[in-house]
Amino acid sequence: MNVAGIPYRTIWLDQEDAGVVKIIDQRYLPHRFIVESLSTPDQMARAITDMHVRGAGLIGAAAGFGMYLASLTADRSSLDSFMVDMARSAEMLIATRPTAVNLSWAVQRILDGISASGASVEDKIAICLDSAHAIADEDADFCRRIGRHGAEIITGISNSKAGATVNILTHCNAGWLAFVDYGTATSPIYTAFGQGIDVHVWVDETRPRNQGASLTAWELQQQGIPYTVIVDNAGGHLMQHGMVDLVITGSDRTTFTGDVANKIGTYLKALAARDNGIPFYVALPSSTFDWTVRDGVRDIPIEQRDGEEVRYIEGLAEDRLTSVLITPQNSPVANYAFDVTPARLVTGLITERGICPASEEGTLSLFPEHRGTVPQP
Numbered sequence: 001m002n003v004a005g006i007p008y009r010t011i012w013l014d015q016e017d018a019g020v021v022k023i024i025d026q027r028y029l030p031h032r033f034i035v036e037s038l039s040t041p042d043q044m045a046r047a048i049t050d051m052h053v054r055g056a057g058l059i060g061a062a063a064g065f066g067m068y069l070a071s072l073t074a075d076r077s078s079l080d081s082f083m084v085d086m087a088r089s090a091e092m093l094i095a096t097r098p099t100a101v102n103l104s105w106a107v108q109r110i111l112d113g114i115s116a117s118g119a120s121v122e123d124k125i126a127i128c129l130d131s132a133h134a135i136a137d138e139d140a141d142f143c144r145r146i147g148r149h150g151a152e153i154i155t156g157i158s159n160s161k162a163g164a165t166v167n168i169l170t171h172c173n174a175g176w177l178a179f180v181d182y183g184t185a186t187s188p189i190y191t192a193f194g195q196g197i198d199v200h201v202w203v204d205e206t207r208p209r210n211q212g213a214s215l216t217a218w219e220l221q222q223q224g225i226p227y228t229v230i231v232d233n234a235g236g237h238l239m240q241h242g243m244v245d246l247v248i249t250g251s252d253r254t255t256f257t258g259d260v261a262n263k264i265g266t267y268l269k270a271l272a273a274r275d276n277g278i279p280f281y282v283a284l285p286s287s288t289f290d291w292t293v294r295d296g297v298r299d300i301p302i303e304q305r306d307g308e309e310v311r312y313i314e315g316l317a318e319d320r321l322t323s324v325l326i327t328p329q330n331s332p333v334a335n336y337a338f339d340v341t342p343a344r345l346v347t348g349l350i351t352e353r354g355i356c357p358a359s360e361e362g363t364l365s366l367f368p369e370h371r372g373t374v375p376q377p
């Protein structure tokens with residue numbers, strides 16, 4: 001997407017130095033646009049853990065490039081020692097964030113690639129780089145397709161309202177910053193807006209890290225799309241008063257039965273949407289499906305993050321980035337980063353192959369290659 005008229009992806013290989021991966025450091029947005037250079041797998045792991053990069057698709061792509069950086073620094077004295085180092089880096093990268101499945105999916109894809117082929121260390125390094133690029137390109141392409149499919153839902157609502165504004169509520173940031181390009185929840189909005197549909201977005205601020213208020217709002221502003229930031233608890237009220245036509249969120253892990261793990265608070269929005277008869281869609285690329293988990297509430301691991309994210313709130317004060325304590329000193333806090341919305345509350349899943357019901361039959365009808373391998377009840 002464009003930033004001040006210049007096209008950017010969220011992650012890319014430095015054109016001058018193939019040992020350097022560049023990222024947009026999202027900790028500083030919306031106040032500063034800072035590009036960070038990373039040259040070791042440890043730096044990439046730190047960038048993922050501390051959320052310089054975040055969002056399911058982007059941490060998958062980041063893990064892919066992290067594996068490439070690992071290949072450059074791994075022991076080259078033999079193929080065996082190279083693979084031992086790669087396995088160690090894989091473990092480190094996978095441990096950075098537990099809920100978004102894209103991360104382990106990307107690491108495993110690269111490990112499988114270098115296990116299956118590459119006669120020399122140089123060949124295996126080349127496979128790592130090609131795979132990292134393929135993961136990133138695929139993510140961008142899938143998100144673009146999600147936009148095309150999801151825009152049909154928005155167009156349908158626009159038609160049913162005789163062209164009046166379609167009000168869409170979203171939670172957290174499942175925009176292009178959370179992926180390599182386009183995003184998932186926002187991609188249909190970008191497409192519909194580009195087609196001339198009158199849209200307006202309600203942006204949940206999304207405590208504790210405020211990815212909605214800082215990142216989604218910044219993205220929409222950059223693209224000139226009308227939006228309003230709301231506090232996390234406002235959505236139900238807006239829905240009761242006919243001010244929300246549609247909810248679209250992203251997902252960090254979706255079971256093949258249609259349960260959706262996404263940023264904490266998503267479940268409450270789905271409940272309010274159901275109570276008010278408002279469609280609740282989840283947009284995700286196929287890399288976000290977990291084909292091994294049947295019961296998301298029971299079996300998806302939920303990341304718990306540092307309590308300081310709850311105790312403090314970050315922002316700009318007198319042009320300086322500042323962190324402010326909002327609880328009593330050392331207050332006990334709990335910081336569950338994700339929750340799971342059961343499939344029964346999800347109207348449909350918007351994927352790169354089209355839209356399907358959030359159910360085992362729905363996902364397997366779009367992705368029939370997984371029939372026969374998913375766990376039985």
Ligand SMILES: CSC[C@H]1O[C@H](OP(=O)(O)O)[C@H](O)[C@@H]1O
Nearest residue numbers: 054055056172174178250251263
């Ligand atoms: C589905 S990717 C966007 C997604 O990323 C968020 O998590 P985080 O910022 O902690 O990486 C959240 O679940 C968003 O919906």
